[in-house]
Amino acid sequence: MISCYLVRFVVIINYYSLFDMSKYIAKNEQDRCVACGVCMKTCPRDAVSIYKGCYAIVDEALCIGCGLCEKACPAGVMHKVIR
Amino acid sequence: MKAKKKKWSDYLWIVSATYFTIGFFNIVYAWLGTICFLIPLLMATFGGGKGYCNNYCGRGQLFLQIGNTLGWSRKKVAPRWLSSKWFRNGFLMFFMFFFVQMIWLTVQVAHGLEDLHQTIHLLWTFDVPWHWAYRTPIEPWMAQFAFGLYGIMLTSLIVGVVLTVVYRPRTWCVFCPMGNMTQMISRAKA
Numbered sequence: 001m002i003s004c005y006l007v008r009f010v011v012i013i014n015y016y017s018l019f020d021m022s023k024y025i026a027k028n029e030q031d032r033c034v035a036c037g038v039c040m041k042t043c044p045r046d047a048v049s050i051y052k053g054c055y056a057i058v059d060e061a062l063c064i065g066c067g068l069c070e071k072a073c074p075a076g077v078m079h080k081v082i083r
Numbered sequence: 084m085k086a087k088k089k090k091w092s093d094y095l096w097i098v099s100a101t102y103f104t105i106g107f108f109n110i111v112y113a114w115l116g117t118i119c120f121l122i123p124l125l126m127a128t129f130g131g132g133k134g135y136c137n138n139y140c141g142r143g144q145l146f147l148q149i150g151n152t153l154g155w156s157r158k159k160v161a162p163r164w165l166s167s168k169w170f171r172n173g174f175l176m177f178f179m180f181f182f183v184q185m186i187w188l189t190v191q192v193a194h195g196l197e198d199l200h201q202t203i204h205l206l207w208t209f210d211v212p213w214h215w216a217y218r219t220p221i222e223p224w225m226a227q228f229a230f231g232l233y234g235i236m237l238t239s240l241i242v243g244v245v246l247t248v249v250y251r252p253r254t255w256c257v258f259c260p261m262g263n264m265t266q267m268i269s270r271a272k273a
Contacts, residue, residue, distance in 0.1 A: 032166050034171075034256060034262060034266065035136070035262075035266055036136055036256035036257070037138070038256070041147075044087070050132060051273075052272070052273040053131070053133035053268075053269030053273075054132075054269050054273050071158070072251070073251075074160075074161065074252070074254040076161065076163065077166065
């Protein structure tokens with residue numbers, strides 16, 4: 001019975017994404033970004049999009065800071081930083 | 084993490100590879116390369132942003148195939164000056180100079196002032212004989228434009244593949260003249 005409440009508590013907390021907030025996040029140098037879209041293709045969470053063909057933007061709520069976009073960016077302007 | 088679902092547009096690298104193959108045998112097909120110049124500019128002008136680069140550029144996908152699927156890439160980040168404004172714009176001017184020169188030669192051939200050069204101009208320096216690809220009898224100026232365009236396309240492919248191997252896949256995209264132009268249009272519209 002107690003464990004049942006415990007599980008429910010964890011589920012609710014997770015729903016408000018208080019636990020799955022990662023330590024890192026992707027940050028883009030917008031003035032140097034070439035908007036090629038490699039980061040967008042690489043992102044496993046679809047957190048990166050290209051803003052009107054100008055530069056990449058990261059959705060902070062979706063980004064888990066895995067750093068895959070940093071490794072793929074041909075211009076080297078995507079960085080994994082502490083959130 | 085599950086793999087992303089592939090769309091039809093993720094296979095456009097096959098189109099690009101086919102283009103370079105058939106252009107090797109018959110230069111007339113080099114004319115199809117104008118699509119790679121017109122669509123991105125039209126898309127950017129009519130509010131599509133860099134949708135062409137992001138989703139439909141067969142050449143970029145070809146570099147991803149070489150670098151990621153085949154694994155022929157060191158995956159090291161390119162020098163920082165490559166993505167600087169002066170280099171990107173400088174390369175665009177350099178590229179446009181040779182593009183205009185190619186158009187000028189086509190015009191001269193059309194007016195009969197120059198003979199048809201059955202060569203392709205590779206890496207902005209070498210004139211490589213390409214006469215075997217001139218099979219279908221077409222107007223000399225049309226053939227001249229085809230030779231010129233195929234030279235430009237092949238040059239960018241060679242540079243792009245070398246950069247993919249030495250640095251990361253799609254390092255060419257960092258200073259790609261088409262990408263730079265579409266980004267300029269997008270920035271002006273945003």
